[in-house]
Amino acid sequence: MAPLASADPDGLNREDAIAAPITKREIRALPRIGYDTARASLQTGDLVFCSGSYVFSRLIQRFTRSVWSHVGIVYRDAQLRRVFVLESETGIGVRLVPLSKYLRDYHGRRRPYRGEIVVARLQPTPAREALERAISWGLDELTKPYDNGEIVRIAARIVFRVGRRTRDRKYICSELVHECCRQAGITLRLQDNFVSPIDLWRAPDVVPLHRIL
Numbered sequence: 001m002a003p004l005a006s007a008d009p010d011g012l013n014r015e016d017a018i019a020a021p022i023t024k025r026e027i028r029a030l031p032r033i034g035y036d037t038a039r040a041s042l043q044t045g046d047l048v049f050c051s052g053s054y055v056f057s058r059l060i061q062r063f064t065r066s067v068w069s070h071v072g073i074v075y076r077d078a079q080l081r082r083v084f085v086l087e088s089e090t091g092i093g094v095r096l097v098p099l100s101k102y103l104r105d106y107h108g109r110r111r112p113y114r115g116e117i118v119v120a121r122l123q124p125t126p127a128r129e130a131l132e133r134a135i136s137w138g139l140d141e142l143t144k145p146y147d148n149g150e151i152v153r154i155a156a157r158i159v160f161r162v163g164r165r166t167r168d169r170k171y172i173c174s175e176l177v178h179e180c181c182r183q184a185g186i187t188l189r190l191q192d193n194f195v196s197p198i199d200l201w202r203a204p205d206v207v208p209l210h211r212i213l
Contacts, residue, residue: 021202024067027051027116030211035103038119038212042083045122045131046074046209047177048099049201052115056090063151066198069115073177074099075135086138086180088171093145094138103213117213120206126186134184138176144169174200 050070051061057069072087075096083099106113126134147170171179178195181188188203200206 022067024051024116027067027118027211030118032211032213035100035212038210039083039099041209042074042076042099042119043121043125043131044074044076044128044135045126047120047122047200047206048072048074048085048087048102049118049120049197049208050102050113050115051117052113054114057115060151060197064196064198066196066201068197068201070173071177071197071200072173073134073138073180074119086135086176088144088146088173088176090146090148093143094141094171094176096139096142113213115213116211118208118211120201120208122181122186122188122205123207126184130184130186134180134186137183138180141169141171141176144171146170147172147175150175173197 048071049068050072051057051067052069054069060069061067070087070089072085075084075086076082077084084096085099085102086094086096088094089097101107102113102117104110104112150170150172174195174197177200178188178190188200188205190199190203192199
């Protein structure tokens with residue numbers, strides 16, 4: 001297993017680090033920092049990768065041949081002093097949810113998210129204005145539906161190595177993150193034309209920081 005990249009003195013990982021493939025056991029073996037510590041360092045534009053233990057999460061992991069079942073993008077609101085995740089959630093669609101909900105009250109069930117969560121950062125870090133444009137574009141997509149059928153199509157595209165040919169207003173989580181970046185002029189160097197959570201994880205522009213759950 002390739003561990004998380006070594007940190008620079010300012011707490012950030014080196015720009016030449018690339019997120020290597022990882023297993024669930026390796027995720028659980030990673031050092032975990034407390035939410036309050038993580039919260040203080042989170043920035044708008046950070047990515048939150050989730051490896052869930054729910055039925056649909058396992059289907060996504062199987063179809064995409066990875067441990068990752070979900071990804072969202074962080075929005076830090078300085079005025080409200082809150083940290084949110086902009087995401088496209090199964091059965092719900094595009095939404096903005098406090099990150100603390102993942103750790104304390106996921107889906108209103110008074111329990112944490114069932115799985116592991118790793119935070120990553122785009123490197124080199126895009127300009128603040130670009131990250132704000134990415135979030136702003138994503139907020140305009142709030143309430144757009146989740147594309148449940150796209151998971152099956154992604155599985156077929158993985159087998160046949162075929163990219164997505166059409167663009168609609170439905171998203172799976174990784175497509176929302178990628179489209180937010182694309183609309184803001186932020187380039188993510190993906191290995192394939194389709195976009196699943198593992199494709200974002202493998203992008204050389206994405207550097208893992210730490211595990212928070």
